[in-house]
Amino acid sequence: xxxxFILAALTLSLILACSPALAQTSSAQQRREERQEQHQExxxxxVELVITRFDNNKERHIAxxxxxxxxxxxxxxxxxxxxxxxxxxxxxxxxLDSKIVKFAQDYAAFVDQLRxxxxxxxxxxxxxxxxxxxxxxxxxxKDDSLDIRxxxxxxxxxxxxxxxxxEPKAPESSAPVSSSTGK
Amino acid sequence: xxxxxxxxxxxxLCVVFLLVFLMxxxxxxxxxTETRTSGESVSTDDAKNTIDQAIxxxxxxxxxxxxxxxxxAPLNDI
Numbered sequence: 001x002x003x004x005f006i007l008a009a010l011t012l013s014l015i016l017a018c019s020p021a022l023a024q025t026s027s028a029q030q031r032r033e034e035r036q037e038q039h040q041e042x043x044x045x046x047v048e049l050v051i052t053r054f055d056n057n058k059e060r061h062i063a064x065x066x067x068x069x070x071x072x073x074x075x076x077x078x079x080x081x082x083x084x085x086x087x088x089x090x091x092x093x094x095x096l097d098s099k100i101v102k103f104a105q106d107y108a109a110f111v112d113q114l115r116x117x118x119x120x121x122x123x124x125x126x127x128x129x130x131x132x133x134x135x136x137x138x139x140x141x142k143d144d145s146l147d148i149r150x151x152x153x154x155x156x157x158x159x160x161x162x163x164x165x166x167e168p169k170a171p172e173s174s175a176p177v178s179s180s181t182g183k
Numbered sequence: 184x185x186x187x188x189x190x191x192x193x194x195x196l197c198v199v200f201l202l203v204f205l206m207x208x209x210x211x212x213x214x215x216t217e218t219r220t221s222g223e224s225v226s227t228d229d230a231k232n233t234i235d236q237a238i239x240x241x242x243x244x245x246x247x248x249x250x251x252x253x254x255x256a257p258l259n260d261i
Contacts, residue, residue: 057252075237142253
């Protein structure tokens with residue numbers, strides 16, 4: 001009975017001695033989790049800030065491309081009514097349209113990839129891989145933008161200038177250049 | 184004598200004015216249009232102006248954007 005009493009006392013004193021250490025460990029763990037949560041929140045904010053910045057640029061580019069398409073369609077309609085052959089310009093319009101669609105799709109893929117970064121812990125290999133993948137997708141978007149500019153400079157503009165030399169024929173009633181794309 | 188000459192001079196003057204008028208009209212129309220075999224005329228100047236105007240507008244629009252807007256430097260901030 002006495003032995004049992006001594007054992008219970010020893011156990012109780014051991015628990016009392018260890019409880020501050022246990023409490024400290026638990027609190028450290030909690031602080032670590034809180035810090036981790038704050039890191040993730042800051043990461044989310046930074047990602048969203050970068051996306052907003054790129055979104056503004058993307059909107060400006062899309063607005064210019066759409067204005068180009070509209071102006072090209074209007075110009076083509078007017079020239080067609082004056083009897084010009086616009087076969088080349090029609091083809092250019094279609095190609096330009098498909099390039100703009102590709103630009104928008106690649107941009108959406110880049111933003112998706114960037115949002116995927118948020119789910120990884122900063123500094124981990126997964127995080128670095130996700131950032132590299134987003135970087136690669138952004139390069140594709142930039143290449144698309146360069147491609148559209150290059151296409152305008154090397155194809156659409158020369159074709160428009162070539163129209164100046166064309167001898168107009170009798171005006172025909174045909175569909176407007178934009179009718180086939182619907183964009 | 185002078186009474187008989189007056190109507191002839193007026194007629195001559197009118198003919199000269201008419202010729203000058205037709206010449207001026209002919210020159211101005213010739214500049215702006217070309218006459219086709221079908222007899223239909225098309226304003227080529229108008230078409231060329233349209234093309235030039237479109238090219239100028241396109242150039243200005245293209246200059247307002249830059250592919251470097253998609254440089255990856257902002258990704259370093261993450």
